[in-house]
Amino acid sequence: MFYAQLAVNGLVQGLVVGLGALALTLVFGIARFPNAATGDTMTFGAYTALTVHKASGSLALGSIAAVGGAAVLALVAYLTVFKRLAGRSVVSLLVASIGIGFMIRAGLGVAFGHQQQVFNVPLSRPIRIAGLAINPLDLQLATVAVVALAAVFAILYLTPIGRQMRAVADNRDLARVSGIRPERVMTAMWLIAGGVSAVGGMMLGIKTIVSPEVGWEMLLPIFAATILGGIGSPVGAVVAGLVLGVAQEVSTPFVGFTYKIALSFVVLLAVLLVRPRGLFGRIEGVR
Amino acid sequence: MSLQVTNISKAFGGFKALSGVSLEVPMGGLVGLIGPNGAGKSTLFSVISGFMPPDEGAIGFDGRSLDGLNPAGRARTGLVRTFQVPREFAHLTVRENMMAAAPGQTGESLVGLFLRAGKVREEEERLAEEVREVIRFLRLERVADEPAGKLSGGQKKLVELGRALLVKPRLILLDEPFAGVNPVLIGEIMERIRELNGRGIGFLVIEHDLEALTRLAPQLYVMDQGRILTMGAPDAVLADARVREAYLGGAV
Structure with a gap:
């Protein structure tokens, strides 16, 4: 029962990692580089949500603002930097994304200071379901995450733009000669990746604290989940995020609170060494 | 009203892949293009479909110049190609x-x-x-x-043909539709091509399988070393001594 409780606690953490990994894997699958600014985009979302929440008292408004703000931020990063570097090596793009991450973090530090801030959400009594204590706030956050994920997967798998995004991920040349317009696909992809990151960032901020570094510090588990799920596989990213979140919590009694983050690193190494394709791998999709 | 290829040349470094190639496919026609390996057939396709700019020459389709149009733009005019190795x-x-x-x-x-x-x-x-x-x-x-x-190789070729059909083509450039396809499926693909041709879609077909192509296309062009050697009905073309020499390496 104790472990089941830990596992349930891990689910929300896992959703945060899964959302970040989804954003990372979308960019990797379509724009073909690991976007190290993913974590900082999450932080940006957390601060946007925090600010709007403070001003309006509404978490719903906060999350809408966060999604919109981070989506625009991601799009601006694409238009001003990544688009111009298209066709360069993966390393140039990676380094550029590290730079953008720094800029976002520094900007947030200047604007909001480096002290930790918290969301003022009312504490509520946990509800008991089948003997497990579940925090109603966790339930709300999980619902928001699931809705966000459902929206992303609906776009990816049920709409023309989603089909084109997957087509570009599969075979960029064929997509181009088929008349699929790369700018449109990229625009949609960056908006979605930014929005998804914001949802993750907001959840992270509500569950823990908000500081300019929270997102950056999430980057390792996010990368681990992306690789575990199979780079470029959206479903894999989410599933692996959940697996990792749960595994981290369940491992806490054994490795202690401080070191649970190291688990992602172990997973990352193990996957790279044993099964580089990941769970839902499609290594051939990553050229 | 046709595909009009006029005097196309293309060199890669010092190698002349195409020298002064001209050919014509009437609207709704079914024309074959044969030639030994390295004759320049696929290069010609790439030039016609806009994947490669020619050094010289002009391409017109339906009375309009295709110069400056990219592959997607050419596809919108109704001119589509498939690939020797199917892409999907x-x-x-x-x-x-x-x-x-x-x-x-x-x-x-x-x-x-x-x-x-x-x-x-x-x-x-x-x-x-x-x-x-x-x-x-x-x-x-x-x-x-x-x-x-x-899918199998043959099925992928059919998928490519399907992708081409959805662009609402008036002329399809087929690059070796029978290569690596099992004989049963070859008959099947040939049947589909005939049927589509009957509906007014034109075809220019590159094929290595001489026998299959002579059954399919009433008119053949023969290429060798970047030039058009000759053209005509299959029987006449195959009887041509130059064709035998180029294609069969003179082993007659």
Whole structure:
């Protein structure tokens, strides 16, 4: 029962990692580089949500603002930097994304200071379901995450733009000669990746604290989940995020609170060494 | 009213891949293009379909110059090509592959998706119906919802043909449609080509399988070393001594 409780606690953490990994894997699958600014985009979302929440008292408004703000931020990063570097090596793009991450973090530090801030959400009594204590706030956050994920997967798998995004991920040349317009696909992809990151960032901020570094510090588990799920596989990213979140919590009694983050690193190494394709791998999709 | 290739030349470094190639495919025609390996057939296709600019020469389609149009632009005029090694979106299903071949819809931007949901749905349904028809025509129903990457070589060729059909082509350039395809499926593909030709779609077909092509195309061009050697009806062309020499290495 104790472990089941830990596992349930891990689910929300896992959703945060899964959302970040989804954003990372979308960019990797379509724009073909690991976007190290993913974590900082999450932080940006957390601060946007925090600010709007403070001003309006509404978490719903906060999350809408966060999604919109981070989506625009991601799009601006694409238009001003990544688009111009298209066709360069993966390393140039990676380094550029590290730079953008720094800029976002520094900007947030200047604007909001480096002290930790918290969301003022009312504490509520946990509800008991089948003997497990579940925090109603966790339930709300999980619902928001699931809705966000459902929206992303609906776009990816049920709409023309989603089909084109997957087509570009599969075979960029064929997509181009088929008349699929790369700018449109990229625009949609960056908006979605930014929005998804914001949802993750907001959840992270509500569950823990908000500081300019929270997102950056999430980057390792996010990368681990992306690789575990199979780079470029959206479903894999989410599933692996959940697996990792749960595994981290369940491992806490054994490795202690401080070191649970190291688990992602172990997973990352193990996957790279044993099964580089990941769970839902499609290594051939990553050229 | 035709595809008009005039005096095309193309060199790669010092190697002249095409020198002064001219040919013509009448609208609704079915023309074959044969020649030994390295004769320049695929290069010619790449030039015609806009994948490669020619050094010299002009290409006209339906009385209009294609110069300066990219492959997608040429496809919109009704001129599409397939590839010797079939290309597909490996992780998309056969159905999705074909749906992705018909761009230009409202649902291709997020804004369109949300603001004009009704129109998007309508277009998707119309497109899905077209795709269903093409899948039925190509007898691909059984694999319609399989990822295209899992199909056999011959089936992939059919998917390519299907993708070409969804662009509403008037002329299809087929690059070795029978290469690596099992004999049963060859007959099948040939039947489909004839049927489409009967509906008024023109074809220019590169093929290595001489026997198959002479059965299919009433008119052949022969290429060798970047030039058109001769053209005419299959019997006359095959009887030509120069063709035998080039194609069969003089082993007659």
